[in-house]
Amino acid sequence: MSILSLDLFLSALRLATPIALVALGETFSELSGVINVGVEGTALAGALINAIVAYHSGSPFLAVLGALAVGAFLGLVHATWAVYLRADHVVSGVAVNLLVAGIALFSTRILWGWRGTSPAAATMNPWIFVAIAFLLVGLSQVYIFRTPWGLRLRVVGEHPHAADTAGINVNRARLLYTVLNGALCGLAGAFLFNNLGRFTDGMVGGRGFIGIAAMVVGNYRPLPALAAAYFFGLVDALQMRLQTYIPSQFSIILPYLLTVVVLAGFLGRANVPKALGKPYLKEGR
Template sequence: MSTMAVEDVAVTQVNQGYWTRGRKTGVVLAALGVLAAVLFGTLATSQQARFVFSEDASGAAVEIGGTVGAIIFGLVATAVGVALLVGLPERWFGPLVAVGVFGFVLSFLCWQVSTAPAGQNFMPMVNIVRGTFILALPLIFGALAGVLCERSGIVNVAIEGQLLMGAFSGALFGTLSGNVWVGLVAAAVGGAFISLLLAVFSIRYLVDQVVMGIVLNLFAVGVTGFLYERLMQTDTAKYNQPPRFSNWEIPLLSDIPVLGPALFRSNIFLYLALILVFVIHVALFRTRWGLRTRSVGEHPTAADTLGVKVLRLRYRNVLLAGVVAGIGGASYTLALFTFTKNMIGGKGFIALAAMIFGRWSPTGALLAALFFGFADQLGTYLGAIDSVIPSQFLAMLPYLATILAVAGLVGKVRAPAADGKPYIKG
């Protein structure tokens, strides 16, 4: 091969390696930052945008002119994009992307808050944080259910059905018994029932796990919809008036500004979700069970040769995932609403995206769920201040955030090697 040909190959390899995930993201963030500074800065007004650290407009607040804030935060996002484009070390990617996205969102909010009608030009941060956690609750439980299954080598597309069956069972049996704890146990059993079907057909009969998950989602929608029409809709008082878990206030911690009222004056589901994230993370990465679970999800044959009961462990973890997701479904009907047909509304699939965005880690799934919860809460807030953005677009925000996060920010991720692959014991 001639010297010229060798040089051409080398240049091609260098060019192919130049556009890394960081540089591609940098281009996108720089473009979004310029767009924010120019567009949002032009549309914003000089009226003060107030970010209030309370539940109403009377508390302490950070104030900034709408136009000035939109431009400054847009430039922050641009600067982050340029920094990524330069090619910083990989360890800086996550923090810089978070700062860039945060800058873009703040630029957008400065525009929206400054143009709100008189008396509405403030954002109550306590309500925003509280709403973010409430809307993220089913996503946290669902994502944890996904982590438990997929770390064991079973694809869990049935999170939607597990959440829905949990919500229905909690409402029905909570109402019939008049006891909220009975409703919670019934919700866990309902989620575990869907998981049992997933485990039997996927592990015992080797049915395609993705197809089986979709079938189970449709099954849950059909069963709960039928029983809702036959029972709950005909006699709401008898079948669909479950008791509610009251809020538990934790002394001292509830007095922390912003986070205190939002986190430590809540119901059992929020506390349980945070505890489960911690417990599952420690168990998955610091215990023998976690080591065996991860080995079964990565290389079940090797685990089997070392004495791990692969199929038994998979059954156990899939059922545990159903219990977790069922409790997540109960966070709707035993804390917020009465049951309605298909009330989960796609949250199970967003939870699946949160699990992927969080790279199959409990803590990563928590952060991803909060990101999607914030997008949902932001749409609710903008609708309350009569934003000029169409309500249909606001309703799309959590789903758009899901697409952008998974397709644009998550980059190349690797699922557990044996995820979705049936294991046949030799």
């Protein structure tokens, strides 16, 4: 079997989906000024809830709704902490990741008696997610750069005082886009579950962080971020095929190493929103 085949590119397309969804979500929240590194844990929570709901209800559709809801909830939690309680954004995101990692091990043991895995449960065709991701990325590109709402979103992250003066509720906008980011991460988790057919606690395996990397490479624009996500998906797909040729550890390393190389080689970090990571204080400066 040759490594390069149509099959490879198709599975790359599939594996790019969670990365693209996370990258898109992160693009929204960072444009509004909120860094969310909790995407990794949020995606894991999405996959977990998807597994739980699918197992108990047998409805894959309801399960995806559950994943979206838990993602939005974690986005809400992160936004509350980062925007209103003025916690350091990265620290709050890390807290989300640590909490979900604990919950994943705990709840699988409580529910099924297995540490970190679920039994197989009802799934839907993962290609549905691929299509949805493409659609969402296209719509978002238009939304962000061609609509008044998109302009407002960018102003909130770039110059919150100006946005405030123009009558935009800065903190509420940040809250909304962070919740959206969470929901998209939940969707990414739902894809991961439906792709594998069961939950494992290592199933996100850094793809959330790779999603952030894809956003950085995409320079806060959805379409370029999708292209970057596709590149990382290709590496991921290649990785699985290479396992027959080289020690599995080296092929596992490949996507992580390439992520660093790509980030290091990437210098166009021009579009970072000016108010990124800073709390907005009405009376301050």
